[in-house]
Amino acid sequence: DGGITQSPKYLFRKEGQNVTLSCEQNLNHDAMYWYRQDPGQGLRLIYYSQIVNDFQKGDIAEGYSVSREKKESFPLTVTSAQKNPTAFYLCASSGQRDSNQPQHFGDGTRLSIL
């Protein structure tokens, strides 16, 4: 079945450590997105990519980094510079980079600090 796969489902980070969240899609979508969700709040955009080898910062990019080397994959690294990383991270993709296509979401990764 086509879809978006995020892994792992749960992740724990130690102080000073970088961690990477995986997002893979087999929908042949051009655009991919990373959002952060804090309890009782909506989603906030971290980074997005409209095409391979290109990405843009969202509203809360500080302390995060991404890469887009393949169309199917858009990993997110939470660096040690992100002082409050505990949140639910959601990856999404949409069909065409220059048109308004609905975004489809993965099941999320919950990141906690040890």
Add this chain to the structure above:
Amino acid sequence: GEDVEQSLFLSVREGDSSVINCTYTDSSSTYLYWYKQEPGAGLQLLTYIFSNMDMKQDQRLTVLLNKKDKHLSLRIADTQTGDSAIYFCATGRRALTFGSGTRLQVQP
């Protein structure tokens, strides 16, 4: 910047209709979206409406759009306990701006 606002909580009885409301500031979006989130899960696209439409019906779901007032609503007919979840309104041309979500509680 863009802003999307929703009421935080709605409680209805099973079998009643639910109406979830949303107001937004960005009028440039081509589409406006409703997503559903169940506990611990990602977001499920429920329905969306093209910005030049006033209404869209999809089985038990009816979306109403008032462009003049920048108001979007989602009506769920014959609400079931399985409809209990958080519902998000979202707008945007590429990256989306989301409301804070409305928690729908359905009482048996």
